[in-house]
Amino acid sequence: MAQAHTHGKNEHVQGHGDHSHGHGDHHDHHPTGLMRWVKSTNHKDIGTLYLWFSFIMLLSGGALALIIRAELFQPGIQVVNPEVFNGLTTMHGLIMVFGAIMPAFVGFANWLVPMQIGAPDMAFPRMNNWSFWLLPPAAILLVGSFFVPGGATGSGWTLYPPLYIQNGIAADMTIFAVHILGASSIMGSINIITTILNMRAPGMTLMKMPLFIWTWLITAYLLIAVMPVLAGAVTMLLTDRHFGTNFFNAAGGGDPTMFMHVFWFFGHPEVYIMILPAFGIVSQIVPAFSRKPLFGYSSMVYATASIAILSFIVWGHHMFTVGMPVTAQLFFMLATMLISVPTGVKVFNWVATMWKGELTFETPMLWAVGFIALFTIGGFSGLVCSMTPIDVSIHNTYYVVAHFHYVLFSGALYSIFGGVYFWLPKFTGNMYDEKLGKWHFWLTTISFNITFFPQHFLGLAGMVRRYADYPLQFAEWNMWSSIGAFILGPSQLLFLYIVLKCIKGGQKAAQKQWEGADSLEWTHLPSPAPYHSFETPPVLR
Amino acid sequence: MANSQQSGGYYLPEPSSWPIKGSIALFLMASGFIWFLSGTKTGLWVMLVGLAFLVYMMVGWFGQVAGESESGKYNKQVDMSYRWSMSWFIFSEVMFFAAFFGALYYARTLSVPWLGDIDNKLLWPNYTPTWPTAGPYDAGAFKTIGAWGVPFWNTVILLTSGLTITLAHWALKKNNRSQLILWLAATVALGCLFLFFQAEEYIHAYKELGLTLGKGIYGATFFMLTGFHGFHVTIGTIMLIVILFRCIKGHFKPHNHFAFEAVSWYWHFVDVVWIGLFIFVYAIVG
Numbered sequence: 001m002a003q004a005h006t007h008g009k010n011e012h013v014q015g016h017g018d019h020s021h022g023h024g025d026h027h028d029h030h031p032t033g034l035m036r037w038v039k040s041t042n043h044k045d046i047g048t049l050y051l052w053f054s055f056i057m058l059l060s061g062g063a064l065a066l067i068i069r070a071e072l073f074q075p076g077i078q079v080v081n082p083e084v085f086n087g088l089t090t091m092h093g094l095i096m097v098f099g100a101i102m103p104a105f106v107g108f109a110n111w112l113v114p115m116q117i118g119a120p121d122m123a124f125p126r127m128n129n130w131s132f133w134l135l136p137p138a139a140i141l142l143v144g145s146f147f148v149p150g151g152a153t154g155s156g157w158t159l160y161p162p163l164y165i166q167n168g169i170a171a172d173m174t175i176f177a178v179h180i181l182g183a184s185s186i187m188g189s190i191n192i193i194t195t196i197l198n199m200r201a202p203g204m205t206l207m208k209m210p211l212f213i214w215t216w217l218i219t220a221y222l223l224i225a226v227m228p229v230l231a232g233a234v235t236m237l238l239t240d241r242h243f244g245t246n247f248f249n250a251a252g253g254g255d256p257t258m259f260m261h262v263f264w265f266f267g268h269p270e271v272y273i274m275i276l277p278a279f280g281i282v283s284q285i286v287p288a289f290s291r292k293p294l295f296g297y298s299s300m301v302y303a304t305a306s307i308a309i310l311s312f313i314v315w316g317h318h319m320f321t322v323g324m325p326v327t328a329q330l331f332f333m334l335a336t337m338l339i340s341v342p343t344g345v346k347v348f349n350w351v352a353t354m355w356k357g358e359l360t361f362e363t364p365m366l367w368a369v370g371f372i373a374l375f376t377i378g379g380f381s382g383l384v385c386s387m388t389p390i391d392v393s394i395h396n397t398y399y400v401v402a403h404f405h406y407v408l409f410s411g412a413l414y415s416i417f418g419g420v421y422f423w424l425p426k427f428t429g430n431m432y433d434e435k436l437g438k439w440h441f442w443l444t445t446i447s448f449n450i451t452f453f454p455q456h457f458l459g460l461a462g463m464v465r466r467y468a469d470y471p472l473q474f475a476e477w478n479m480w481s482s483i484g485a486f487i488l489g490p491s492q493l494l495f496l497y498i499v500l501k502c503i504k505g506g507q508k509a510a511q512k513q514w515e516g517a518d519s520l521e522w523t524h525l526p527s528p529a530p531y532h533s534f535e536t537p538p539v540l541r
Numbered sequence: 542m543a544n545s546q547q548s549g550g551y552y553l554p555e556p557s558s559w560p561i562k563g564s565i566a567l568f569l570m571a572s573g574f575i576w577f578l579s580g581t582k583t584g585l586w587v588m589l590v591g592l593a594f595l596v597y598m599m600v601g602w603f604g605q606v607a608g609e610s611e612s613g614k615y616n617k618q619v620d621m622s623y624r625w626s627m628s629w630f631i632f633s634e635v636m637f638f639a640a641f642f643g644a645l646y647y648a649r650t651l652s653v654p655w656l657g658d659i660d661n662k663l664l665w666p667n668y669t670p671t672w673p674t675a676g677p678y679d680a681g682a683f684k685t686i687g688a689w690g691v692p693f694w695n696t697v698i699l700l701t702s703g704l705t706i707t708l709a710h711w712a713l714k715k716n717n718r719s720q721l722i723l724w725l726a727a728t729v730a731l732g733c734l735f736l737f738f739q740a741e742e743y744i745h746a747y748k749e750l751g752l753t754l755g756k757g758i759y760g761a762t763f764f765m766l767t768g769f770h771g772f773h774v775t776i777g778t779i780m781l782i783v784i785l786f787r788c789i790k791g792h793f794k795p796h797n798h799f800a801f802e803a804v805s806w807y808w809h810f811v812d813v814v815w816i817g818l819f820i821f822v823y824a825i826v827g
Binding site: 036126130133134136137172191225235241251262 | 553554555556557558559560561563564565567568571572574575578579602618621622625626629630632633634636637639640641643644647648651652653655656674675676677678680753754755757758759760761762764765
């Protein structure tokens with residue numbers, strides 16, 4: 001990524017001669033060093049910041065997960081006390097969702113949206129900078145909450161009252177962190193939507209856009225629709241805590257389950273916010289290594305839109321056991337099952353894309369195929385959870401933990417890893433180490449399954465989530481899960497090494513490094529991509 | 542590259558230090574407020590310093606954008622980008638209010654009636670779940686504000702202000718500057734009048750009606766909905782005042798004045814939210 005900058009500087013010097021109209025001196029004052037990153041209005045620099053931030057958060061959240069797994073290695077209390085354990089599960093969830101997964105996808109959007117639609121940059125480069133630089137203050141508030149009196153908030157990432165309202169100062173820190181993250185997401189999404197709708201090169205019609213762009217367009221819409229609702233929910237928590245309101249207090253005529261409704265009205269679309277861009281990335285990788293166009297492009301677009309629309313009417317499946325009318329349970333159950341139709345369309349389309357393709361399995365393709373296989377397992381376990389009568393017995397058990405790690409780790413995170421390997425040659429101009437990349441994939445995939453597959457058994461046997469201790473009967477599978485986790489965590493340091501090595505040097509990447517890739521960043525831009533992607537709109541066939 | 546119209550007609554701004562200043566300001570505000578809430582008065586000062594810094598950032602950033610616009614650096618594409626972004630921003634605001642309206646509907650049609658059902662009779666045998674309510678725990682009696690007094694006149698004021706800002710817009714399109722300033726000033730005055738009446742109404746509620754934020758679910762939804770609306774009217778009025786000063790300085794052209802239009806869109810949005818409040822919070826009470 002440092003390469004991109006060096007290249008960009010050359011571009012500037014060259015560009016200077018092209019239009020030396022007397023005010024070219026602006027060009028020469030681009031800050032360097034730290035200020036380059038702090039003041040940047042460049043989509044690639046900001047994308048890089050997002051991706052590194054996300055990786056740091058991934059390691060932080062991962063470290064918390066390892067403490068959790070260390071505690072759960074054996075029955076009994078060994079490593080942390082239950083209060084700290086509650087803080088660990090809460091912050092692991094919040095950091096991974098808001099710190100690791102979402103910023104990684106925004107990082108990809110920053111890098112790729114202008115390149116794939118034929119624009120020079122995002123529509124609002126300064127607001128783009130602010131969207132990123134709101135993340136560190138929010139992260140300081142979140143991570144800092146471990147070190148205040150009372151420790152990190154222990155109510156789970158869903159922030160349910162009444163427990164949340166009884167938390168200490170950390171609860172307020174979390175509320176304002178969520179507010180700032182929400183502001184960042186809304187500005188980022190407005191920027192992405194505006195860029196996609198208004199900055200496309202002539203001839204780039206909506207139905208010619210790469211699928212990654214489509215999925216982000218719909219994701220950004222979801223973000224703008226639900227982040228303000230989360231802001232409203234946490235504001236109600238704040239006033240219930242400090243200003244005497246009774247939104248979630250039955251004695252005052254309120255209702256604690258009302259928070260769950262408001263939260264999950266945000267929360268379920270949020271789940272798709274974290275998976276739709278993953279679908280987009282996989283839809284770019286699979287055709288490239290199958291050397292075939294994506295099967296059923298338009299059905300992919302409609303399936304993405306259907307998932308987004310359905311995501312607003314299924315939130316009740318997160319709370320089947322809190323008490324709601326049977327009619328409502330039935331409605332949420334059936335609406336949830338309906339989502340498997342467009343999701344199935346996607347899985348079949350990826351498989352059909354590979355069918356009779358000239359397949360090769362470089363590292364990005366391994367992650368994409370791993371995604372399809374393991375995400376589908378997560379999808380099926382989701383279908384199991386969607387059935388109200390079954391959910392009544394597996395709600396809040398490790399079955400649910402296993403389910404959402406199969407969709408978020410081997411779903412969202414696998415696509416992020418695949419995307420990094422896929423676009424690193426374009427980002428840096430160098431090839432990554434193919435052999436080490438494959439090691440990273442296989443280490444992660446094997447240890448991931450050792451970690452999370454046994455959690456299905458634990459959940460079906462009745463082990464409840466978010467407890468620091470458990471009965472003896474669950475000891476064996478917990479041990480295996482912890483062993484897997486301690487391979488899984490350190491394996492990610494290999495990823496750090498591969499990325500750093502690729503940035504420093506290596507075999508030079510071709511403009512079209514993957515012969516089957518057909519979006520504009522491969523067909524029209526050199527590797528590494530120039531500082532400003534397209535100074536003039538590309539000509540499209 | 543502030544001068545990049547030559548290269549393909551795109552507008553790309555220079556690196557900017559306004560965003561990081563905004564982040565520092567918000568961090569000071571958030572941490573100061575958290576400190577204050579935990580019982581430390583100093584926190585309030587930290588928060589106020591953050592707020593002042595935020596105002597400084599907004600004046601600087603918006604000032605820079607206004608300057609770029611007036612010096613003709615923006616083309617049609619930039620104009621269109623601003624239109625899309627303002628529309629989506631207003632959509633996000635709609636969803637923010639939707640959360641609080643949702644809480645109101647949920648409480649009124651579902652959770653409050655459930656509090657009177659057979660299960661809860663064991664806990665609260667004497668509770669009758671009618672709206673308005675402060676809940677089964679006796680928080681003290683209160684009266685509600687009638688719709689057809691001050692709230693009705695506030696409706697008239699806001700609807701009239703929607704009319705005056707449209708008259709101002711027409712005047713701007715006809716390049717009639719004195720009419721523009723007159724109608725815009727009238728809109729600002731109406732906005733201030735609305736806020737004055739709203740403040741009077743709150744004082745009345747607290748002092749005479751016994752209606753406070755702590756009066757159960759009714760007090761919570763009433764004050765949070767009308768309070769956030771009042772906050773948005775305040776923001777809208779400040780935006781109107783900024784636009785008024787820009788008009789007096791001679792900014793905007795009959796065919797190029799998106800900042801003006803953005804403020805008027807926002808003002809109409811605030812207006813529509815009020816109609817929702819008038820109907821669901823004030824008019825339909827029993």
